[in-house]
Amino acid sequence: MPPLPLQSDWAFVIENLDLLLVGTGVTVALTAASILLGFLLGFPAGAVEVYGRGPLKRAVETAGVVLRGTPLLVIIILLFFGLSVSSSAFVTATIALGLRSAAYQSQIFRGALQSVDEGQLEAARAIGMGRFQAIRSVVVPQALRRSVPGFQNEFTIVLKDTSIAIVIGLGELLTVGQNLYQGGQSTAALEIFLTVSLIYFVLTFVTNRSLDRLDDHFSIPGGERA
Amino acid sequence: MGTQESTTAGRTLRARAAGLTDQPLTLLTVAGFWTWLVVRWTNDFLLDGALIDRNTSFFPTAPFEAAASTLGGLAASLGPVGFPVGWVAGFFEFLAASIPYLPQLATGVWATILLTVLGIALGFVIAVPLSVARVYGGTLTRSVALGYTELFRGTPLLAQLFVLYFATPLTTIIRELPAVGTGFIPAQAFWVAVIAFMLNSAAYQSEYIRSALNSVPEGQLTAARAIGLSKVDGIRHVVLPQGLRYAIPGWSNELVYLIKYSSLASFITVRELFERTDAIASETYRYTELFVLAGLLYLALVLSASLLMEYVEDRVAIPGLGTTSR
Amino acid sequence: MSDPLLALDDVYKSYGEEQVLSGVSFEMDAGDVDVVIGPSGSGKSTMLRCVNRLTEIDSGDIYLDGDCVTDADTDVNELRKQVGMVFQDFNLFAHLTALGNVTLGLRKVRGMDKATAQEQGYEHLEQVGLSDQADSYPAELSGGQKQRVGIARALAMDPKLLLFDEPTSALDPELVGEVVDVMRDLAAEGITMLVVSHEMGFARSAASDIIFLDDGRIVEHGPPEQLFQNPQAARTGEFLSRLETAHEEE
Ligand SMILES: Nc1ncnc2c1ncn2[C@@H]1O[C@H](COP(=O)(O)OP(=O)(O)OP(=O)(O)O)[C@@H](O)[C@H]1O
Ligand SMILES: [Mg+2]
Numbered sequence: 001m002p003p004l005p006l007q008s009d010w011a012f013v014i015e016n017l018d019l020l021l022v023g024t025g026v027t028v029a030l031t032a033a034s035i036l037l038g039f040l041l042g043f044p045a046g047a048v049e050v051y052g053r054g055p056l057k058r059a060v061e062t063a064g065v066v067l068r069g070t071p072l073l074v075i076i077i078l079l080f081f082g083l084s085v086s087s088s089a090f091v092t093a094t095i096a097l098g099l100r101s102a103a104y105q106s107q108i109f110r111g112a113l114q115s116v117d118e119g120q121l122e123a124a125r126a127i128g129m130g131r132f133q134a135i136r137s138v139v140v141p142q143a144l145r146r147s148v149p150g151f152q153n154e155f156t157i158v159l160k161d162t163s164i165a166i167v168i169g170l171g172e173l174l175t176v177g178q179n180l181y182q183g184g185q186s187t188a189a190l191e192i193f194l195t196v197s198l199i200y201f202v203l204t205f206v207t208n209r210s211l212d213r214l215d216d217h218f219s220i221p222g223g224e225r226a
Numbered sequence: 227m228g229t230q231e232s233t234t235a236g237r238t239l240r241a242r243a244a245g246l247t248d249q250p251l252t253l254l255t256v257a258g259f260w261t262w263l264v265v266r267w268t269n270d271f272l273l274d275g276a277l278i279d280r281n282t283s284f285f286p287t288a289p290f291e292a293a294a295s296t297l298g299g300l301a302a303s304l305g306p307v308g309f310p311v312g313w314v315a316g317f318f319e320f321l322a323a324s325i326p327y328l329p330q331l332a333t334g335v336w337a338t339i340l341l342t343v344l345g346i347a348l349g350f351v352i353a354v355p356l357s358v359a360r361v362y363g364g365t366l367t368r369s370v371a372l373g374y375t376e377l378f379r380g381t382p383l384l385a386q387l388f389v390l391y392f393a394t395p396l397t398t399i400i401r402e403l404p405a406v407g408t409g410f411i412p413a414q415a416f417w418v419a420v421i422a423f424m425l426n427s428a429a430y431q432s433e434y435i436r437s438a439l440n441s442v443p444e445g446q447l448t449a450a451r452a453i454g455l456s457k458v459d460g461i462r463h464v465v466l467p468q469g470l471r472y473a474i475p476g477w478s479n480e481l482v483y484l485i486k487y488s489s490l491a492s493f494i495t496v497r498e499l500f501e502r503t504d505a506i507a508s509e510t511y512r513y514t515e516l517f518v519l520a521g522l523l524y525l526a527l528v529l530s531a532s533l534l535m536e537y538v539e540d541r542v543a544i545p546g547l548g549t550t551s552r
Numbered sequence: 553m554s555d556p557l558l559a560l561d562d563v564y565k566s567y568g569e570e571q572v573l574s575g576v577s578f579e580m581d582a583g584d585v586d587v588v589i590g591p592s593g594s595g596k597s598t599m600l601r602c603v604n605r606l607t608e609i610d611s612g613d614i615y616l617d618g619d620c621v622t623d624a625d626t627d628v629n630e631l632r633k634q635v636g637m638v639f640q641d642f643n644l645f646a647h648l649t650a651l652g653n654v655t656l657g658l659r660k661v662r663g664m665d666k667a668t669a670q671e672q673g674y675e676h677l678e679q680v681g682l683s684d685q686a687d688s689y690p691a692e693l694s695g696g697q698k699q700r701v702g703i704a705r706a707l708a709m710d711p712k713l714l715l716f717d718e719p720t721s722a723l724d725p726e727l728v729g730e731v732v733d734v735m736r737d738l739a740a741e742g743i744t745m746l747v748v749s750h751e752m753g754f755a756r757s758a759a760s761d762i763i764f765l766d767d768g769r770i771v772e773h774g775p776p777e778q779l780f781q782n783p784q785a786a787r788t789g790e791f792l793s794r795l796e797t798a799h800e801e802e
Contacts, residue, residue: 069528070521071486073500078521081507082514123643126604127657127709128633137660142647160382164490174385181392190393197381197389204380220647221689 009188013195016180023176024199030093030162030172035155037098042105049106050113051135060106067103072164075100080168089170093162101158108150112143145218152211156204163200173199252529259526266332271410281329287322294318324519327506334502335523337412341488341498345423346431346481352424353431358461360432361439371432378429384490387422391494396421412496419491427484434476439469471542478535485527499523555618557582557744558603558713563612565598565768572598573609574768580746580761582712585739587755587776588748590765591791596748597640599765600715603746604628604635617712633661636706640718642698644690650677650701651686654708661709676704680734696727700734707738714738716747750795756780764788 013020048060067075076096079085086092116139124134163174177196181189262284269277278284297315301308359371378386390396400406400414407413442465450460492501503520507513556579565573572595580586588596601607603614605621605628614622621631645653651673658669677683680700690698699719706714719735720728732754739745739758749755755762755776762779764772764787772779772788783789 066521066525069482069486069525071489071500071524073489073492074503074517074521074524077504078514078517082517117643117646119639119641119643120645122606123637123639123645123705124656125628126606126632126637126639127705128629128631128661129657130629133660137656138645138647142645145647156380163382163384166384166493174382174388177385178388190389193385193389193393197385200382200385201377201380221692 009191012185012188013191019176023173026171027162027173031159033094034097034101034158038101038105041102043109045106046109049110064103064106067100072100072161076168089168093165093170097158104154108147112147115146116142148215155207159204256530267336283325283328285325287325290318290322294322320515323512323515330502334499337498338488341419341491342484344420345427346484348424349427349431352428353435356432357435357439360436375429375432378426383426383487386426387494390422391418415495419496430480435473438473441472442468474539481531482528557617559615561613564610566610572768576770578773582744583742584760585745585758586761586763587759588763588765589750594765595768596765597717600717600748604632604637633709634712636709636711637715638702638706638719641722642702644698644701646690649687649689653701654704657709676708680704695723696730699731703734714743714745718748720751
């Protein structure tokens with residue numbers, strides 16, 4: 001490789017902005033896929049913890065404790081190198097982040113379901129609704145609204161933790177930064193990592209503001225804000 | 227990003243830790259885990275391997291290997307119905323395969339604990355003034371504190387580690403300090419990680435403490451002022467003692483988070499539990515066994531922390547005030 | 553001779569050691585308004601909840617319109633379509649508007665389409681004087697308004713029998729009147745109501761019978777004139793005079 005032409009470190013970052021933006025795209029896609037997987041698994045898991053019983057409930061609780069008690073790094077490595085669930089780094093990272101997020105989202109939904117007053121279920125039963133229907137039409141809509149703040153928190157946690165996928169070489173934002181630093185211009189470390197951090201900051205900021213909007217939009221007039 | 231820790235979220239966090247800590251089996255496991263760790267560390271660090279060679283496990287592998295092969299044979303002879311026996315055999319195989327690595331991992335656990343404890347303790351020292359500034363400060367201190375927490379909560383911890391390690395002269399400065407990297411004192415990367423955890427954890431801890439301070443009724447400070455305390459003394463002697471108790475559940479949660487996130491220090495070469503596991507795994511290619519083992523060790527640390535914090539919460543509880551009745 | 557609309561026959565209920573209902577029997581005909589009074593903990597709420605099986609009884613029988621509803625094979629949801637309930641603390645569905653509260657049962661239980669349900673829902677809100685609050689959420693309503701929505705929600709299912717469990721005791725005194733007025737109107741329309749309430753004005757003017765429950769037993773059961781002017785049991789008199797004093801102190 002011919003020596004790089006001498007250039008200022010900021011110029012180097014700006015020149016490679018397109019690479020960083022591609023990495024940002026991967027980060028956003030990974031976040032979205034993981035949150036979605038986490039929701040699809042976590043919501044039923046939370047409901048099972050509240051309304052379920054027997055071995056199913058115990059199994060869900062145990063899986064939750066294990067997933068919440070293990071570093072994401074260990075989960076990712078185990079899935080990628082140990083169990084080799086997929087040869088795609090993106091798929092593996094989605095499964096790892098999604099499973100762990102499911103374990104946390106289940107707790108958000110569980111708390112929200114439990115916080116809905118028992119009288120609500122009783123009143124629904126009193127007009128002749130079955131248990132399942134009463135839960136679905138009366139308890140769940142209220143619980144979903146109350147989980148928005150917890151969900152907001154979880155969303156940004158997942159967004160930031162996508163950076164850990166660097167360990168399996170997935171080309172997300174931080175990995176791109178690391179490559180620019182190690183394979184490109186090593187004097188530009190500060191400029192590169194500050195830019196990367198700034199992009200993450202903008203992403204979390206925008207996410208939070210949008211979810212605030214969602215919270216306002218779905219809040220019940222006059223009711224306590226979720 | 228001003229994510230309000232609503233009471234719902236607070237309760238959720240608390241419930242996460244509860245439920246798994248009240249089982250006798252959990253208590254027994256945690257007790258066994260710590261006995262092993264303390265004996266191991268005493269032997270390795272203090273007695274210089276007097277009881278047993280530093281790299282030799284306390285537990286022999288032979289019986290587990292024997293059990294595994296016997297059961298494996300049995301499973302094979304049972305044919306298709308032998309699979310439960312096969313699982314048990316697999317479990318013994320796992321034990322036999324992982325036991326030789328336990329001593330090295332115990333050393334990693336020591337570094338993980340040290341990282342976590344230093345990070346959270348030093349972070350706490352910054353978090354208290356930060357949260358007081360958020361709640362009681364003037365416009366300037368308030369916005370400085372807000373900016374700090376937003377910045378550290380809005381970016382990944384791993385990126386923060388990279389900035390500190392690769393992009394600042396921190397490493398060089400620490401390396402030049404006397405005694406770093408000699409004897410008991412870990413090398414510079416460890417200290418960079420501690421600084422990163424301290425700065426990061428301070429931001430999260432201050433959020434928990436801030437919302438706890440907010441839940442102390444305003445009348446408490448007014449009453450403190452009324453008996454002649456200054457604002458600072460009123461905060462210190464009346465508001466903080468109550469607020470910090472409210473903050474315990476959130477704070478416990480942060481401790482659990484930090485135990486897990488301390489694994490990120492491996493990216494800057496700190497020889498903690500994850501890094502040790504990874505190093506052995508890339509030599510032996512026994513990824514599954516080793517990372518399952520590492521996962522179990524982290525789980526034991528997390529459970530221990532939850533138990534400890536529940537105990538602390540009980541000890542400092544004041545009737546009528548506190549976290550449980552909220 | 554036609555069956556009574558509601559009949560309880562020797563109903564027993566206990567929670568663990570505690571005997572809450574000990575052999576309760578009474579009947580009421582269609583169009584009756586029976587008011588249940590009694591000290592706190594005497595089992596009034598429990599008795600009411602046994603009728604729509606929010607609580608299961610230990611022994612005895614309950615008949616609605618001639619059908620035994622305490623059989624194991626009774627469909628509780630079918631039963632509850634025919635028996636409405638109004639709660640002490642309203643229990644309005646917090647995520648739905650007043651109209652939404654009234655129409656939820658029509659749509660999800662009766663399977664009505666949205667437009668028809670809303671049309672009927674308006675009528676029921678009209679009946680309790682709240683058609684102008686159709687789009688308000690529970691948190692935007694006063695206590696009295698909430699309880700009137702609660703009544704409209706129960707009415708919407710077109711029940712044979714309406715149960716009221718202390719419908720005014722969670723209300724500020726000045727809001728009690730509007731709810732009692734609605735209940736009086738319903739009584740006048742001939743709706744069958746079983747009401748736990750210590751609202752003596754309502755009991756005197758609207759009740760067909762008063763049931764005095766003490767310690768899980770019916771101590772006295774009769775028309776209001778008899779109970780108020782000439783109570784048969786000593787305990788009834790004591791309880792009524794205590795109620796009276798409490799009222800004057802207010
Ligand atoms: N679900 C329950 N589990 C255990 N005990 C109960 C339950 N529900 C009611 N009880 C007990 O049954 C007794 C009667 O309760 P109930 O609510 O029927 O009384 P009440 O006459 O409605 O009283 P109040 O005027 O206070 O509403 C009380 O002692 C109460 O503690
Ligand atoms: Mg009652």
